[in-house]
Amino acid sequence: MIFSHPGIVAAFSRQPQNMSFKHGDTGSSLTNREEFLRSLGVEYRNLACANQVHEDAVVCVGQEHKGRGALNYQDAFSQTDALITQEKNLPLAVFTADCLSVFLYDPIKHAAGVVHAGWRSSHKRLAAKTVRLMVKEFNSQAADILAGFGPAIGPCCYEVGKEFTGYFDCGIRQKQGKYYLDLAQVNKGQLIEAGLKEENISSAASCTFCNHEFFSYRRQGSSCGRMMSVIMLK
Numbered sequence: 001m002i003f004s005h006p007g008i009v010a011a012f013s014r015q016p017q018n019m020s021f022k023h024g025d026t027g028s029s030l031t032n033r034e035e036f037l038r039s040l041g042v043e044y045r046n047l048a049c050a051n052q053v054h055e056d057a058v059v060c061v062g063q064e065h066k067g068r069g070a071l072n073y074q075d076a077f078s079q080t081d082a083l084i085t086q087e088k089n090l091p092l093a094v095f096t097a098d099c100l101s102v103f104l105y106d107p108i109k110h111a112a113g114v115v116h117a118g119w120r121s122s123h124k125r126l127a128a129k130t131v132r133l134m135v136k137e138f139n140s141q142a143a144d145i146l147a148g149f150g151p152a153i154g155p156c157c158y159e160v161g162k163e164f165t166g167y168f169d170c171g172i173r174q175k176q177g178k179y180y181l182d183l184a185q186v187n188k189g190q191l192i193e194a195g196l197k198e199e200n201i202s203s204a205a206s207c208t209f210c211n212h213e214f215f216s217y218r219r220q221g222s223s224c225g226r227m228m229s230v231i232m233l234k
């Protein structure tokens with residue numbers, strides 16, 4: 001569990017269960033989603049999903065959007081990488097294999113969000129943008145918002161080009177002439193700049209490349225499955 005708080009479900013799945021309708025072996029994806037979500041007390045048919053294009057659009061999900069992308073990829077929110085809601089029992093999900101998922105929860109206004117934060121969306125500061133939309137839509141105070149990260153490729157393994165030193169003002173590590181990116185550190189920095197308290201940001205920080213419990217795009221190739229990061233207000 002990402003947050004130990006009674007008002008929220010926030011969790012991520014592991015391999016070998018593929019949760020994607022688009023990537024990897026999708027034959028069992030619907031059954032995998034149903035089983036994983038049932039174990040969390042979440043109805044899989046209510047899931048709202050983004051189609052994830054590594055951009056910076058956030059959608060505010062309402063009752064009328066319940067089930068968008070729950071049964072197929074085509075119905076997911078197009079051109080979207082982050083979702084927020086204030087609706088109870090309306091689970092939001094993103095899917096990753098190395099990219100970072102960011103979970104957001106405001107226990108005061110009872111609002112939640114989830115972000116698909118690969119390097120491109122992180123470069124576009126999507127997590128901070130998602131916080132700002134929670135402030136605008138739900139009157140959240142950034143200082144009240146709790147944040148957590150799903151497993152992602154860590155700075156131990158995420159080698160990037162030298163040009164990344166120009167993309168990010170923190171989170172780049174240099175080792176033996178090579179450059180490595182720490183997506184969690186980048187996003188943590190952006191969340192703090194957006195007004196979150198450092199002590200309210202908890203990092204699971206498990207590396208998907210090192211840890212074979214998880215799918216990893218870099219380790220397994222583009223046809224690997226995807227894990228689900230899901231958040232739901234109770």
Ligand SMILES: [Zn+2]
Nearest residue numbers: 156157207210
């Ligand atoms: Zn690693």
